Amino acid sequence: MDICIQKNEKTEVAYDKIIFACNEIWTSKLADYGMTWLNYRLMTVVDHILIKALRIRTLEENGNNNLVAEGQDTEFVGIINYSIIALILFYHANEFETKTNELKICQKYYDEITAEVRRLLLIKNHDYGEAWRVMETTSFTDIIIARVQRMKSIIKNNFDVNSENVDAQLMDIVNYGVFALIKLCQK
DSSP states (O other), X not given: OOOOBOTTOOHHXXXXXXXXXHHHHHHHHHHHHTTGGGGSOHHHHHHHHHHHXXXXXXXXXXXXXXXXXXXXXXXXXXXXXXXXXXXXXXXXXXXXXXXXXXXXXXXXXXXXXXXXXXXXXXXXXXXXXXXXXXXXXXHHHHHXXXXXXXXXXXXXXXTOOSSOOHHHHHHHHHHHHHHHHHHHHXX
């Protein structure tokens, strides 16, 4: 990936750079494939996130000795974009069949969700004092896997939760993906 993050760059600036790069990939895949992901149920998208996180864990444990060209950075971008897809499905799945120009609407939702996730990042970053900066990238991978397991349980239990629902898990996953990419892309 071609994202250049400076060592002590402000988190919100780095977030914007990473989301811009993720959005470029999102847009190109929408142009290539359309909105075929609308055929997925939420659990399927959650499983895509899990597959990518498990691949990252394998790369981390095997010293990035991969046979497939894509590395950790590409997989974290995939996690971010699949999380946004899941959020679009969670909030708006029933709206697409009745709308015209669905690609533009989909991009609007992508932008709204990433703006909300950015707002959440800034709030949590303030309260936690940018604790993510001292964390290992491997910890982000493990946290994402744990969040996916939580979501699978929530979905299987018909969204009957006493705490954070699937959307909160997904927003946190986007931010952990961003934090991992900041660390992986620092120059």
